[in-house]
Amino acid sequence: MYGAIFATHEHRKVLPELEGAAGGVVMRFAPNPSGPLHIGHARAAVLNDAYVKQYGGTYILRIEDTDPKRVDPDAYETVREDIRWLGLGITETVTQSERLPLYYDLCRQLIQRGGAYVCTCDTERFKELKMAKTACPCRDQPVEKNLDLWAKMLDHRFAEGEATVRIRTDLNHPDPAMRDFPAFRILDSPPHPKVKAHVYPLMNFSVVADDHLLGVTHVIRGKDHIANTRRQRFIYDHFGWKVPVYRHYGRMGIEGVVLSTSQMRNGIREGTYTGWDDIRLGTLRALARRGIRPEAVKNAVLAIGIGETDISFSWDNLYSENRKLVDPVANRYFFVPDPIELHISGAQSRTAHALLHPADEKRGVRTLPFTGSVVLPAAELADRSRSLIRLKDLFNVSVEHDHAHPHLTYTGDSLADARAAKAPIVQWLPADCQTPCTLRTPDGDIRGVCEPVVKTELGKVVQFERVGFAKIDAISDDGVMAYFTHK
């Protein structure tokens, strides 16, 4: 009977079926190690994860680090941590920079098949030809020459920009983006942090190579990859490989936070942000720091699904998911923002007991010794029409405003009286039993005081009664630093 109290009876929508998935799937999450994961990554990561769980199979983490310009050496570990936090069922991990020889070999095979050629044209020149649907001179070189040029590329006989491998597609393709797109490039700098190389595969090549080599059966990715899917099909066709099943979800707008890795990095360097977990950022670690549970992120993302429509991410929905998780477990405490200290006339000293959780008496109580004076939120006294206030778990007081100074007088213990008078029930703290507490919100810090026992909740999410949920972020001589989670 008691077990039912916290049960959520909501039936979760299942994701739409994927064709050809009945016998199990092989899927992958393929981030680029340029920084920590954010909500946008979480969508791809969680959706793929959910399908692997739904059909059974393997879930590959593939680190796509084939662009040394966009690799942050720290991100290899950062990404792993974020994935661990999300609780993804990764069964295998591969790193593309360790697989360069594989791509080189496949490239040679593709050239032999006539599916690719080495182009030594100037970029701008090629672009003009492409727009004019005209072949560049390199396109008709014999296979032998292409193989020779490819060997020279690997031999570092070309400098950056002097040679590139292109996939032979269809120069008359109506979409210029499809026409003989590049597959390998030469990069003299920066050096790759993990491997010594100068010839790098471009995403469309390495992705096809790995999806095939790793046996990936289904790919869920954003619709910004639709053109890539189409390009990749040319490579599959050249090799005669089986194409995975693709699904492209729509663009997701996320308001109020910074998601751009470069913007975040600059902001951190310049001191605008305190770090990757600054609450103004949309990183998973920022959410974690604020007290958002990974399951809430998962649930919110699954509810969004894989629709192709562009959507805007709803913080309300995420908060709602998180509240369901956190409300049953968060202990309750008093936090008095903007406190003003007042003496209460006519009251005897006594000790108040307040439940740590209203639905679970067994968890016990907090004790608040009242000795004559209390602090109350200034906002509660701003309304001068209020004549009666109940201090939660203590007693009722009448309020009289003598000019700017409110005077409180004890009027009784009866909860019924307070209810009858429709008196607000507010949080308070004994004047001599409180700890400074800062509540950090996206709109700025709120200074106040909280119960001293909050110090025992370090790292946990609590609920400040009538204020909202907060994660206890740090304890110091200055008091408690709490991060506002949501109402």
Next chain:
RNA sequence: GCUGCUAUAGUGUAGACCGGCCAAUCAUGCGGGCCUUUCACGCCCGCGACUGGGGUUCAAAUCCCCAUAGCAGCACCA
């Protein structure tokens, strides 16, 4: 500009492939009520949408066409 995708309440989502059971689902949000020593949780009630216009049909949110809007791609990034 070229190529393509999408269009259901404030937000997200179901229904659309196989027209009728859809005067359109669920969640969130908002409003009201109940419960309650929190403005939390829970429960109840309510608000709120098929982008527009044509067409096909006995019947269209669902199929077709046009318009409009949004988005994506057109990188030697992923």
